[in-house]
Amino acid sequence: MDSAQKVVKPKDSKFKMRYVVLALVFVNIVINYMDRTNVSIAMPELAKELNLTTVEQGLIFSAFGWIYAAMQVPGGLLLDKFGSRIMYFISLFGWSLMTLFQSSITGFAQLLGLRLGVGFFESPVMPANNRAISYWFPENERGTAIGIYSSAQFLGLAFSMPILYAIHNSIGWRGLFIVTGVIGIAWAFVWYIVYSDPQKNKWVSQQELDYIKAGGAIFEEELPDEQPKAKVTKENLKKLFTKKLIGIYLGQFAISGTFWFFLTWFPSYLTEEKGMSLTSTGFLSSVPYLAAFVGVILAGYLSDHLTKKGFSKSMARKIPVITGLLLTLFIMGANYTNNPYLIIGFMSIAFFGNGLATITWVFVTLLAPNQLLGLAGGIFNLCGALSSIVIPIVIGFLVAGGNFSYALVFVAIIALIGACSYIFVVGNLEKEA
Structure with missing residues (x-):
């Protein structure tokens, strides 16, 4: 059993700054995905006004990903250099x-x-x-924390979809x-004012600080001073492209593939393929997001619960992911019906599975070197x-x-490839030398 699980929680149970941080991250993600998906809500009317073909719409949907993908490594380097507070403020304000x-x-x-x-x-x-x-967060709470903040993309969209459609229908x-x-510009300033890393935070108690540190939370002073934290060297690249890490990289592509279908083409699928009205689409499209929210919350709770019960990390962390990827195959059921409730039912099972699999960020912490985490x-x-x-195009x-x-x-098919990657490539969840 991990040492993090033996740490006794602090006696003072009044105010926990780590929960405030989790709430901040949760809202960040709600706004983040709201601004990713607003174009898909606007697209049916926008495409008519601008005379866009389906191929052009696919290019618009995917344009976000071109530079987003290209900037992931530079973004990780900047994050390791400047930290979450400054980088998140610039990011949130900019997008x-x-x-x-x-x-x-x-x-x-344009x-x-x-x-x-x-x-x-x-x-x-x-x-x-x-x-x-x-x-x-200490390691024994991290799975639940990641599950909660990952759920924001689903819960936020589930409740915001009808609101966003209402805004679209009233003011275009x-x-x-x-x-x-x-909304995002205003929230950027809230983040900058409230967030800072634990050692620099004026609201965290010493008891909570000791607890999260003893439980395995990453502290800057514990990173070796003589070793550069994040440089793209041959040695560091070897550490970042082990078999296990390659396996979770492949799995992440597969999990994100399903999500990007829902984030981009799903509203057009309901209105154009299945003939649903914009008003009904606003409410019906929120159901799969609620199902995904349930999936991701269940995954985080179940994973941490199994870990605390003494199950191996591989069993506790991988079972929700593999199960979720296999449940995504139910998306094909919508091909065999025109009943709107059955369509939403198949989509909800598939997206529940996607939510169940979205806990994968915990694997980065488990498998990547601490000094190269960003x-x-x-x-x-x-x-x-x-x-x-790839998916929208x-x-x-x-x-x-x-x-x-x-x-x-x-x-x-993409989801099935992801399941196979976690089953046959990732293997046991231990850091490789």
């Missing part, structure tokens, strides 16, 4: 400004450029989330970009970002004839 500017576009090229801008500024976000949680797609952009997180997120490029070509059937099969 929200790009979102605001989307309200004034008049053509394909929208493409601004989506590239959103991807550029969002690039450090997921490694920054993982870094903040790794610094603030330009108004939608204005509202979501302003860089490893950048590479890990790069692989997920690559799916944000491939689906754009697959649905050019007006049929989504092959697109759903494509998403299912």
Whole structure:
């Protein structure tokens, strides 16, 4: 059993700063994914106004991922150098400004450029989330913490989807970009004022600081001074491309593939393929996100519970991920019905599985060297970002004839490859020398 599990919790149970940090990260992610998905809500009307083809729509959906993927390693390096507080502020303010500017576009090229801008500024976000949680939470609470903040992308979208559709229906797609952009700009200042790493935080108690440190939270002074924290050297690259890490990189591409279908083409699938109205789509599309939220919360709780009960890390951490990837195959069931409730049912099972598998950030902390955590997180997120490029473009070509059937099969095959990667490539969850 890990030493982190033997640590006694601090006696004072009044105020826990680590829970405030978790709440901040949670809201960050809600805003982050709101600004990723607002273009998919706007797209049916926007595409008509700008006369966009399905291939052009696929390019718009994927534009975010081009520069987002390219900036993952540089973003990880900057994160290790400057920390989560400053990098997150710049990131949040920047992508929200790009979102605001989307309200004034008049053509394909402008929208493409601004989506590239959103991807550029969002690039450090997921490694920054993982870094903040790794610094603030002991290891035996980290799975639950990662599960909670990962759930924000699903819960936030589940509740915001009807609201975003209502905004779109009342003030149009330009108004939608204005509202979501302003919210992010305001929240950037809240983050900067409240967040700092544990040793620099004026609100954390000494008891809580001792507890999280004894439980395995990463502290800056514990990183070897003589070893550079994050340089792209041959030796460091060898450490970041072991068999186990390559396995989780492949798995992340697969898990993100399903998510990017829902984040980009799902509203168009419901309205154009299945003939649902924009009003009904706003409510029905929120159901799979709620299912995914349940999945990710269950994954974090179950994983930590099994760990505390003495199960091996491999069993406790991998079972939810593999099970979730296999459940994603249910997405193909929607090809065999036009009943809206059955369609949403199959989509909800698939997205529940995606949520169950989204706890994978814990593997970065378990397998990557501590001094390379930001860089490893950048590479890990790069692989997920690559799916944000591949999936929307491939689906754009697959649905050019007006049929989504092959697109759903494509998403299912990618998920199956991810499950095989965790079963046959990742193996035992121990850091490799």
